[in-house]
Amino acid sequence: MTTVAYQGEPGSNSATVAQALFPRGRELPCTGFEQALDAVTLGDADVAVIPVDNSTAGRVADVHHLLPESGLFIVAEYFLAIRFDLMGVPGTSFEQVECVRSHVHALGQCRKVLREGGWRTLVSDDTAGAAREVAELGDPRHAALAPPAAARLYGLEVLRAEVEDDPDNTTRFVVLSRDPRVAPDGGEPTMTSLFFCVRNISSALYKALGGFASSGVNLTKIESYQMGAGLNPSRFYVEIEGHPDEPRVALALQELRFFSSEVRVLGTYPAHPHRLKGRAG
Known part of the structure; x- marks a missing residue:
């Protein structure tokens, strides 16, 4: 198991x-x-x-x-697909609510209903945890923004369903x-995630990424972040379409390594159908 x-x-x-x-x-x-x-x-x-x-x-x-x-x-x-329901203890009405609990991300994704209610908010460690807290309080003044499953699990009543701001959320x-389980290069759509840190030379990032453009490898994500204080070089998290065994990807990675002080492949895995559906649309 x-x-x-x-x-x-x-x-x-x-x-x-x-x-x-x-x-x-x-x-x-x-x-x-x-x-x-x-x-x-x-x-x-x-x-x-x-x-x-x-x-x-x-x-x-x-x-x-x-x-x-x-x-x-x-x-x-x-x-x-993310769905949030506003839920409270059984018998609670929308008008009784004074405070809404949820994870900080859920509160940020349900701003419209929060503005409509004019409620104060409390940040919980987790959306389902917020539902549990409301169930334990048993107070109709407190409600939670949580997935529909949490209402069933903790015996809460849904006051309003699907209150997320974006229906495509x-x-x-x-x-x-622990095992890399690298997806085989069998022609199926594949994603590769990697992390790198560029060398401290002029135009290093431009040159490091140039191999992806010249090799026709699609970069779907690039994010930078700083590790530690001071003037440490930025690190980059990148996701690409393709398998490292593909010649074009191998060439792009070779150029990336030349201009980087560190390159680490974090995984090669099948592309989820949602990604392919989005491309078709």
């Missing part, structure tokens, strides 16, 4: 993804992203399911700092493992 670690509580979006990908797996809820990754590193879990970015809120804070240092490999991706998750 596969043990799946994730940040959050049962009923959260991460739990939903874990159940979709590993329906017979054993769930291991964790208090934070670092704890979920550590569970895999230490052998307490086989894989970790981690959100990396959201179509509305952007990248998930801290995750890209943790991925390169974890020593784990990305082996799959999953896109989840989507979060991308990745699955991490």
